[in-house]
Amino acid sequence: MSNYVYCLIIFSFILLWDATVYSQTDSDASATGISRAFNPAISVNALFSGMGSDREISLLEESGTPPGLHCQAVDIEITSNVDVYLQSKFVFGGSEKEPLGIEEAYLTTLRMPIPIMLRGGMMLSTFGRYNLYHLHHMAFAENPLILDQVFSPKLRDVGIEVSYLLPFPWYSDLIVGVFNGNNPILFDSEKQGDFAYLGHFDNFWDLTDETTWRIGCSAVTGAKGLTYAHDIPFDSSIARISSLTWGIDFHLKWKPLQYGRYHSFVLEGEYVNTTLNIDKQRTDPLNGFYIQGLYQFALRWWLQARYERFNRTKELYNYFNNPGGIEVDRTKDFSGNRLSFALAYVPTEFSAYRLQYNLMQLGEFKEQQIILQVNVTIGSHPAHKY
Amino acid sequence: MKNLLRFLIVCLIILILGLEQATAGKLNIVTTLPSLASITESVGGDYVQVYSITRGAQDAHYVEAKPSYMIKLNKADLLIYSGLELEIGWLPLLIQGARNNKVTVGSRGNLNAALALSVENILEKPRGEVDRSMGDVHPSGNPHYLLNPHNAILVAELITERIITLDPEHKDQYEQNLSRFSQLITNRITELENMAAHLQDKDIVCYHVHWSYLLDWLKLKPKGYIELRPGIPPTPKHKQEIIALIKEKQIKVVIVSSWKEPTKAREVANATGAQLLVLPGEVNAMKGTDSYIKWIEYMVTHLSETFAQNTQPNLEHQRQRERKRGNQ
Numbered sequence: 001m002s003n004y005v006y007c008l009i010i011f012s013f014i015l016l017w018d019a020t021v022y023s024q025t026d027s028d029a030s031a032t033g034i035s036r037a038f039n040p041a042i043s044v045n046a047l048f049s050g051m052g053s054d055r056e057i058s059l060l061e062e063s064g065t066p067p068g069l070h071c072q073a074v075d076i077e078i079t080s081n082v083d084v085y086l087q088s089k090f091v092f093g094g095s096e097k098e099p100l101g102i103e104e105a106y107l108t109t110l111r112m113p114i115p116i117m118l119r120g121g122m123m124l125s126t127f128g129r130y131n132l133y134h135l136h137h138m139a140f141a142e143n144p145l146i147l148d149q150v151f152s153p154k155l156r157d158v159g160i161e162v163s164y165l166l167p168f169p170w171y172s173d174l175i176v177g178v179f180n181g182n183n184p185i186l187f188d189s190e191k192q193g194d195f196a197y198l199g200h201f202d203n204f205w206d207l208t209d210e211t212t213w214r215i216g217c218s219a220v221t222g223a224k225g226l227t228y229a230h231d232i233p234f235d236s237s238i239a240r241i242s243s244l245t246w247g248i249d250f251h252l253k254w255k256p257l258q259y260g261r262y263h264s265f266v267l268e269g270e271y272v273n274t275t276l277n278i279d280k281q282r283t284d285p286l287n288g289f290y291i292q293g294l295y296q297f298a299l300r301w302w303l304q305a306r307y308e309r310f311n312r313t314k315e316l317y318n319y320f321n322n323p324g325g326i327e328v329d330r331t332k333d334f335s336g337n338r339l340s341f342a343l344a345y346v347p348t349e350f351s352a353y354r355l356q357y358n359l360m361q362l363g364e365f366k367e368q369q370i371i372l373q374v375n376v377t378i379g380s381h382p383a384h385k386y
Numbered sequence: 387m388k389n390l391l392r393f394l395i396v397c398l399i400i401l402i403l404g405l406e407q408a409t410a411g412k413l414n415i416v417t418t419l420p421s422l423a424s425i426t427e428s429v430g431g432d433y434v435q436v437y438s439i440t441r442g443a444q445d446a447h448y449v450e451a452k453p454s455y456m457i458k459l460n461k462a463d464l465l466i467y468s469g470l471e472l473e474i475g476w477l478p479l480l481i482q483g484a485r486n487n488k489v490t491v492g493s494r495g496n497l498n499a500a501l502a503l504s505v506e507n508i509l510e511k512p513r514g515e516v517d518r519s520m521g522d523v524h525p526s527g528n529p530h531y532l533l534n535p536h537n538a539i540l541v542a543e544l545i546t547e548r549i550i551t552l553d554p555e556h557k558d559q560y561e562q563n564l565s566r567f568s569q570l571i572t573n574r575i576t577e578l579e580n581m582a583a584h585l586q587d588k589d590i591v592c593y594h595v596h597w598s599y600l601l602d603w604l605k606l607k608p609k610g611y612i613e614l615r616p617g618i619p620p621t622p623k624h625k626q627e628i629i630a631l632i633k634e635k636q637i638k639v640v641i642v643s644s645w646k647e648p649t650k651a652r653e654v655a656n657a658t659g660a661q662l663l664v665l666p667g668e669v670n671a672m673k674g675t676d677s678y679i680k681w682i683e684y685m686v687t688h689l690s691e692t693f694a695q696n697t698q699p700n701l702e703h704q705r706q707r708e709r710k711r712g713n714q
Contacts, residue, residue, distance in 0.1 A: 084492065087482070108482070115460070115485040165460055165485050171453035204453040209441060212452060255450070258443040259647050299619065299647075348617070349475075350518055378518075383475045386451050 040080030040088075043381035045136040047072040049373040059326060059360060059367045060148070071096040072373070073135045075103065079382050085110055089382075091134065103134070103156070120160035126175050126200045127155050127218040128249040128270045130290075137384055139266075139294055140340055141356050141371045145308045146272045146288035149323060149336075150245060152185045155220065157196065171204035179222070185320055186243040186274065187222035196222030204386075211254045212386075219246040224276065224319070241319070245274035266294040276319055284313035286320065302344040309337040328363055336362040350377045413553050416458050416489075418467040418477060419446055420669035421532045422499055422541070424678040426466060428567040429546045433556045437462075439480075442670030445645035446472055447522070447617075451479035459484035462495065463552055466545060469500030470508065470529035494551055502544035503531055509598045521615025533600035535575050535682050539568050574679055578686045579604075585693055589635050591628065591660070593642035593651045596667070600685060609635055612642075612651055620650060632658040638696035639689070643667040663692045 049072040051058070058067050076092045087108045094100035106121030124132050130144055131154055143153045159179030166172040181187035181196035202216040224241040248271050255264040269291035276283045288310025295303045312323065312334045328334050342356040351374075358369040412435040417423040423438035430436065439455050440446045446468070459465060459480055467473050481490060488495035500508070511527035512520075531537045546564040550557045586605040593612045601608055610631050614624045632640070632654070640660045642651040645667040655662035665685050666672040675681040 110482065111487045111490050112485070113487075117482070117485050163485075165456070169457075171457050173453070202453075206452070206454045212454070214453075257441050258644065261445060261448050261645075262647055348518070383451060383479055385479060386453060 038080075040078050041380035041382060043077045043377055043379035045073075045075040045077070045134070045375070045377045045381070047074075047136055047373060047375050049141060049371055051372075052370045054368045055365075058369070059362050059365055060142075072141075074100070075134055075136060076100070077381060081110065082107065093134070115165060117163045118160065119163070122158045123156065123161075125155045125157060125159070125177060125179060125198055125220065126161055126163075127151075127198065127220055127245075128216065128247045128272065129251060129268065130270060131155050132385075136375050136377065139292060139304055139344075140306055140342060141354060141373045144270070144290040144306075145336060145338055146270070146290060146310045149286060149288065149310050149312070149320075150185065150272050150274050151183060152321065155183055155186075157182050157187075159196070159198075161198070171202075173200075173202040175200040175202070181222040183222075186220070186245060187224055189223040189225040191223065191225075194223035196220055210256050211252070214251040214253075215248070216250075217246070217248045219244070221245070240277075240279060242277045243274060244277065245272065247272040262296070262299050264294075264296040266292075268292060268294075276316065283315045283319075286310065286312045286316055300346050302342075302346065304340075304342040304344060306340040306342075307337070308340075309335065311335045323362055326362060326365060334363050336360070350381075351375065413463050413549060414461055415464045415466065415549075416462040417465075418473050419532075420671075421538075421678050421681065422466050422468065422545075424669050424681075425532075425538055425542050425567070426545055426549075428678070429542050429560060429563045430549055431559060431563045433553060433559065434549065440668070442666065442668045442672075442675065443644065445643075445667065447475070449473070449476050451476040451483070453483065455480050456483040456485075459489055460486050462486060462489050464495045464497060464548065465489040466497045466499055466548075468529050468532075469498035470526040470531075471524050472529035494548070497545065497548050499541045499544060500526075500529065500531065502540040503537060507531070507537065509602060510595065519615075521613070522617030528595070528598050530596055531599050532678070533597060533682075533685075534603040535571050535578075536603065537599065538678060538682075539571055542567050542571075570679065574683065578683065582686050582690050585689060588639075588693055589637045591632055591637050591640045591654070593640070593646055593648075596643050597641060597665070604686065604689065606689075609637060612640070612654055625650070625654060628654055629657045632660055639663055639692050641665050641689075644671045661692050661696050663688060665689075 048070070050069045051067045053067045073093060073095050078090045079088070081087050087110055089104060089106055089108070090102070091104040092100050093103035102122060104121070104123045106119055106123040109118045112118070126132060130138065130147055131151065135143070147153060157179040159177055161175050161177035163173055163175040166174055175198070177198040179196040179198065181189060181194050183196070187194070187196045198218070198220040200216060200218040202214070204212065204214045207213050221242060221244045224243050249269070251266070251268040253264065253266050269289060271287070271289040273285050273287040275285045288308065290306060290308035292304065292306035297303060312320070314330060314333050317328075317330045322328060323334060323336055338358055338360040340356055340358045342354050344352060344354045346352040354371070354373040354375070356371040356373065358367070358371065360367045360369065413430065413433060415426055415430065415434050415436045417426055417436060417438050419440055420438045420442045423436045426434065426436050437458050439458070440449050465481070467477055487493060490496060508527035508531065510524070512523055512525060516523045516525050532541065542564055546560050550560050582604050588606055589609045590601065590606050591610050591612065592608055595611055595616045598608070610628050612620050612625070612628055614620050620628065631637070638660055640651055640655045641663045642648050642665070644664055648662065648664055652662050654660070665688065666675045666681060669678055669681045670676050672684070675684045
């Protein structure tokens with residue numbers, strides 16, 4: 001009996017000691033005893049904006065910043081390594097108008113037997129620079145006009161991209177991809193096997209320790225369905241429509257080594273051109289560009305300017321949506337442009353305030369806008385690419 | 387046309403092969419900091435080729451993940467980084483973009499130098515929860531541990547161990563280099579500690595929470611920081627509080643890193659008569675700091691001299707203030 005009591009006492013001591021050690025060392029355990037050590041990095045980005053316009057009904061109301069006070073966008077981003085081989089990223093986005101939905105859900109390889117990287121899932125395709133940016137990452141309050149016009153507003157699809165770092169002395173990245181072909185403007189074919197194919201060639205040089213230069217070119221092609229934007233009667237003589245979109249982008253950046261947090265300058269732009277191939281006949285293009293300069297003149301302050309323009313030929317009206325949702329003369333070509341100036345106050349990497357002025361012209365319609373935008377990030381948000 | 391194309395293809399192949407050969411025979415090491423590069427060069431000697439991603443003049447917290455760094459990492463056999471989340475804003479992007487299995491986290495070619503330190507040697511590890519209202523707090527502790535040369539010896543040992551794992555053929559040479567480096571540092575530590583003995587228990591004000599390991603080693607007492615919170619510039623009220631503190635405690639020296647624009651620190655120094663001392667934030671940040679040992683020597687020598695010059699009350703400053711009062 002006494003042995004039994006001794007055993008119980010020793011056993012109790014072991015239990016108590018073990019419990020003490022456990023509570024002291026396992027700081028990642030929650031009250032339930034479930035480990036939180038492998039929880040993913042989670043962040044939320046929110047964009048709030050207020051816009052004033054000199055028009056009663058704003059141009060680009062659907063895709064731009066609408067007048068009034070708004071919760072412009074909320075993105076929830078969840079990132080984590082799946083295992084030794086894969087990293088996953090999930091972005092759920094919404095706004096006051098749209099419920100939260102999947103913006104991106106993709107996997108990226110962490111290690112491969114050959115020096116390539118694979119990215120697959122539902123994702124923003126690597127076309128140019130700004131197509132990869134979520135709204136909170138952009139230098140201005142809205143997506144560039146030309147991307148809105150061509151991609152409505154983003155080239156986002158389910159697919160896979162393979163990138164290979166070419167063995168040159170400079171950074172030279174070659175990306176090829178195949179996508180389902182689900183963009184509402186460019187590839188809305190419902191036919192099985194109608195994929196979209198993408199290529200992107202990105203080159204980057206250090207001109208000096210403080211100045212860098214990047215130039216890229218992209219192209220994407222795929223089959224387009226026969227569903228017209230404006231209920232134009234179906235023309236059974238048209239056998240097949242496909243779209244070809246190509247673009248070039250550049251990025252020049254100066255950032256001094258010393259005091260690089262206080263001053264910097266960026267000049268960047270993109271040109272995008274898209275045409276349709278209708279029964280082997282190529283249409284005239286929809287094309288355009290944006291060019292913008294961003295100058296950081298103090299630790300927290302930026303001055304920014306952007307000019308953008310697009311041109312659309314009358315031939316494309318039957319296939320693409322109306323620009324800005326306005327009624328246009330279908331017998332004429334159409335163009336639009338926007339000039340923007342902004343003053344940005346960025347107190348930390350996690351919050352920014354932007355006051356922006358837009359002078360916009362779509363065809364014969366003109367509009368002036370003033371936008372105040374607040375951009376906040378909470379949680380653990382992965383760094384943005386250069 | 388065909389001939390031209392063939393010629394271009396041959397040129398390209400020669401170029402690629404030539405590049406592959408260029409670094410053959412040496413261990414290709416990329417470090418995130420110039421101080422880590424200097425230590426690695428000391429222990430690696432002739433058998434390593436070392437490249438530091440950040441330059442001395444750069445604030446390592448705010449480096450951008452330039453694709454050209456991915457090229458360096460793509461060819462690296464070993465990546466050595468400071469850890470403690472110093473490089474959290476850019477290094478993960480570079481590692482992923484490099485597409486080099488040798489340097490991915492968990493590989494032999496991926497070395498977190500902070501692992502050389504025991505947990506109790508890491509300063510300013512926050513107790514309790516941290517959040518961003520506290521400023522740029524490092525949740526894992528202050529990552530500038532190489533400001534204490536005792537830690538450099540530990541880091542050099544860890545680096546040597548890893549280099550030997552990757553290149554066992556030159557083990558003896560690496561061990562000799564380590565022994566020489568450790569001896570050199572140990573000797574200089576003794577000399578510098580003697581030189582800086584008079585700094586013990588002196589009060590000092592810093593612009594940013596950066597110098598903790600250096601101050602801890604030299605037994606200097608940081609009494610305040612000009613920044614409101616780490617990484618957050620001072621408000622006018624906070625600046626006045628710091629000025630009042632310096633006057634009250636008769637603090638003689640204010641230090642600021644060469645990475646920071648010294649305007650705010652200079653305003654505080656000018657308002658109090660304290661001496662503003664700009665110290666190099668990293669190896670090669672200022673003239674005469676082109677190696678790890680020279681960097682440490684520079685900081686200790688300048689701190690020692692500045693305190694020595696300011697041990698007497700600043701009579702000139704007192705006279706200026708009296709003159710101002712008289713004018714009023």
